[in-house]
Amino acid sequence: MFTLASGLANSPLGLILIYAVIIGVFWWFLMRPQKKEQKRLAQLLSELEVGDTVLTxxxxxxxIIDITDDDVIVEFGSNKNCRIPMQKSAIVQVEKPDAE
Structure with missing residues (x-):
């Protein structure tokens, strides 16, 4: 008995079509969400301001107490002497101060 699936798998065009579908599904479920997250993080880092609370x-x-092109200086804890320069890429979350 001839079925559509076995007919596609036996023809070279069908094999290419099956691989294209597999690659498309791979991209849709794995690569696309990663690119969206990278865009979100890039936008988050571009909107950094002095006074923002960050999670590294x-x-x-x-x-954040100072910002340059690729680096920031972050003050940790209540100790005013604990200021560490780090790359912006080390920041994963930003919380804006409340405007009261």
Missing amino acids: TSGFYGV
């Missing part, structure tokens, strides 16, 4: 990739919360 190492899990520390701090307040």
Whole structure:
């Protein structure tokens, strides 16, 4: 008995079509969400301001006290001497101060 699936798998055009569908599904479920997250993070980093509370990739919360093109200086804890320069890419979350 001849079925559509076996007919597609036996023809070269059908094999190419099956691979194209697999690659399309792979892109849709894996690559597309990653690109969206990269765009979101890039926008988040472009909107950084002095005074924002940030979470770093190492899990520390701090307040931004200075910003340059690729780097920021973050103050950690209540100790005013704990200021660490780091790359903007080390920031994963930003919380804006409340306007009261």
